[in-house]
Amino acid sequence: NAGVTQTPKFQVLKTGQSMTLQCAQDMNHNSMYWYRQDPGMGLRLIYYSASEGTTDKGEVPNGYNVSRLNKREFSLRLESAAPSQTSVYFCASSERGESLNIQYFGAGTRLSVL
């Protein structure tokens, strides 16, 4: 019962470094999402993929890129990390890109940018 798997769990970067956060789901879901969680701000959507082959910007996309590699995998890339990107990143998936579908979350990636 893996559900949504995120790697790595923790990461420390220096300003300007790049990295890719990986996310995979084994529930045959069509839609996938990337959120960031900051204290006092809840979760904010970075990018989402309503279906394989499509991606769209969310509320806070600047500084990020995404790739929907296949139906299972949705990666988030930081090309040039900045301290403002220090956050906890969550990947989620749902059966379809509709509001009435439940989203299932991974355990998160805790990223620090120094």
Add this chain to the structure above:
Amino acid sequence: AQSVTQPDIHITVSEGASLELRCNYSYGATPYLFWYVQSPGQGLQLLLKYFSGDTLVQGIKGFEAEFKRSQSSFNLRKPSVHWSDAAEYFCAVGALYNQGGKLIFGQGTELSVKP
């Protein structure tokens, strides 16, 4: 614009006491409403959801929530809190159609439980 407000950032209750966490939403249509719980160092787990029908919904771990359209509220309740309920709780609303089913979250309420 759609938004969700959780007025209480941090609440402390005694074990065995009742609990109510507040959630207000701003929405332009019939809302799909959710409560999620996040234990320390973990991801988010769905507690309950409201889509339509009975305005009092039951969830896991003994939680319930009541949808009140007139007050634009979806408050979470539990009659008797257990120490294991200490966590952060998020209220969320599903975005309007054609937005990929994304969720709009409140700021979260951190719950502490006193022995």
